[in-house]
Amino acid sequence: MRLKKEKLRIGFLMGLGDIISWQLTGWTLTMVSLGCGFVGPVVRGWYRVLNQFIHSTTKVDAVKKMLLDLGGFAPCFLGCFLPLVRVLNGLSAQDNWAKLQQDYCDALITNYYLACHACVALIWNSYLSWKAHQL
Structure with missing residues (x-):
């Protein structure tokens, strides 16, 4: 459940950033899907690895x-x-x-x-x- 909430939070924040950028430059909302499907899982995995090596x-x-x-x-x-x-x-x-x-x-x-x-x-x-x- 925590992982899902974290993915949604990161997706939301990236989407919000994309909306702001879109308002200024006309970009699409691809950041929401990237936040949920790529950034959230990758960053979470990286911090898990980091915490395993540095306890x-x-x-x-x-x-x-x-x-x-x-x-x-x-x-x-x-x-x-x-x-x-x-x-x-x-x-x-x-x-x-x-x-x-x-x-x-x-x-x-x-x-x-x-x-x-x-x-x-x-x-x-x-x-x-x-x-x-x-x-």
């Missing part, structure tokens, strides 16, 4: 998981996800390969940028909370 929940282990996720999973995932979206939108294999070569590095760098941004935001929010609660 504990210490801060050091959390950093290890994050580094493995960013360094190992993200490049592979993007290399599968981007072409899959384009296949579903009818792009030929040759055009898909050319588009992947054009977009892959930008998508991966943006992924790393967002991860760094999230870490900085966490530090900043921790500081703000500490500062706000000083009496």
